[in-house]
Amino acid sequence: MVDPTILSQAMKTTPTLLADWNIIMPMLIPLVFAAGSLMLRGKDKWQMPMAIVAVLLSLFGAANLFLDILYLGPQSLTLSGWLAPYGISFTADALSALFVLVASLVTLLILMYSPADVDKAAIKSGYYTLVLMLLVGVNGSFLTGDIFNLYVWFEVMLISSFGLLILGGEKIQLDGAVKYAFLNLLGTTFFLIATGLLYGITGTLNFAHLFTQVANSEAEGTLAILSLMFLFAFAIKAAAFPMYFWLPAAYHTPRVAVSAIFAGLLTKVGVYALIRIFTVVFPEGNGAAFEIFGILGGLTVIVGGIGAIAQTELRRMLAYLLMSGVGILMIGISIHTDLALAATVQYAVHSMLVMTGLYLLSGVIGRMAGSFEIAKIGGIVMQNHYVAIAFFGLALAVSGLPPFSGLWPKYMMVQAAFMNDNYWLIAAILIGSFLTIAAVGRASIQMIWRGGDVDTPDGQYEARGQRLGAKQLRVMMLPIAIIFMLSFALGIMPESLIRQANLAAYDILNIAPYVKSTLGG
Amino acid sequence: MNTVIFRTIAPALTALMVLFSLFVLLRGHNEPGGGFIGGLIAASAMALYGISSGVQAVRRALYFHPITMAGFGVLLAAASGIPSYINQVPFLSGIWWKLPLGNGQYFDLSTPMIFDIGVWFVVVGAITAIMLTLEEAD
């Protein structure tokens, strides 16, 4: 047998508390249920309840983890009994926990909407399994403490998103999927290249260990180039300015529930990875990364706004609005003060909820009008008041107007930029917000308030779409109503979220507890 | 491709390859081998059988749908972490049980082996599913 004192240098010899398992639960539970639903793939009736149970359980697990981290600080579990730099670690701080919580919530809302939108054929092709696997990838990315493991979760996420994107196999979907697949693959491959080179320089893959190794490394020039490679890779994932083309090319092609889950989760994982890499691996930004973040972010906000105005298709317009939101997050990372990072976290939560809500609502509107072309949609307010109110509210939220949740993070972001004398970033945020207001305002005038098609007098319009039954409408509107309420509540009572965001920002800027929870000591 | 010799020899070869894949799977714990390579060998056995006897024959021979096998593999691999929960060690830690065989010998059952069997199922299921779908599309 091996000498126990030697063993204790590499392996964990103290018993693991069951509470330590909390950190992997949001990843493990959907994985087990996804495997189960894969095995029961003939039983269509079981798929939806299984997925709901899985997401409820992982939401519960995420809440548990969130409370743990709230009271005890960052948590870590290194798998297979090895000690930290040797085994694969899962480490979560307040940022990861908050994102996991919101991601699970968004998935639950989308599952609630799904029965109205997903047909039998899609369930047979494994819609619910793919959604669960997507959640596994997203939660895994948020929780992992190992850069190569992050790459693996990215690929889990990517492959499930491929599957969801082409579900149904229509022409338009294949066309969108080709662009989505190749550009995203390029992004993850660049991530892998940068990870390989980083391993070559530092000899480690563990985030916490990387933090110490990079600080001691003398290869500053190479590290600066690597930081830009990571920036490039994750900017593709997050759909930032020059690398965003895949997003508006693909997000309007799948069924609405799939667009909504993509809008809620995928780009935010890119942003999370940017925050994580640029806090633990390159805390000083190494080279000019933070300046580039600012430039890219500002341009993303403005280009997203201009793109949104230019679109004539509702879901393409939403895709550009989503992109514009990513720009604001990148501006927050660029400024990198506690106020800016708190605003970033808060805006990410807001954007996850509101963009999901808008995409789901676009499904309702598209069904009612029989088209997604803004010119062909009309008289929504005459058909259903609640849909009109929901669109109005979420439009206010996405443009950052009170009394909805978009106001406070934008306000905090502008304040943070002001305190840092970044006046052109303030201009970018304000111009972007103005363009967003113009785009959603025009859409709401044309779709909601206009009586009918262009040039038809009011009251003579007959919707081409289906009349939605009361029950179906209830299924579709319930998740949207929940998002509406949440956004409203976070708008008039922002303190609770601001407090969590401040905690997350504190964890981002003070990396020591994160490192300590992984490496011990 | 579809000569008499090939059609006659392929089923026997398939059986041999599946047996070999099980050997590689179980050998993999201490020596080169393991679930992934074993699964690949079994999947290529299925490919061989598919070329000689057709897709339907493979589906019949497998009995379970290949995707179901892959799902079972993921479940098994994930379940191999559950004994760690009871033993109060981190997820996926290696745990060993000695099962007495009666004649004074012991059989070493371990969680890494269960994990490896799970990997074997995932690889066989997933690759066979891809292959059968591609073969049916033609």
Next chain:
Amino acid sequence: MEFYLAILVGLIFAASTYMLLSRSVIRLVLGVALLGNAVNLLIFTVGRVTRHIPPIIPLDLQGELTGIANPLPQALILTAIVIGFAIFSFILVLAYRAYESLGTDNSDEMRVAEPKKTELTKLTY
């Protein structure tokens, strides 16, 4: 050894970049496959190419084992190969299906998902 491997990695990267710049989707597929292999070789090279003994610890060994080869890059490459295989088979089928239903493998002509040239919406309503 690393020097020659580095040059090889560079060459493969160059070839795959050339392929990825093409408009033909099938060349894109090959370019992505080549890129994946270039990355695997890159990880292999940055993990230090050494002629050490294999990283298998003898049962009776006490203390540190020095001079063994680094097993980690190989584990990473194996993972990357498996993922690359899955993705390659996916995009191969995707490219084939796209060619079948869109009738072209020229990415410039794949414009079904792009906005059509329509009359701009009027501002009046």
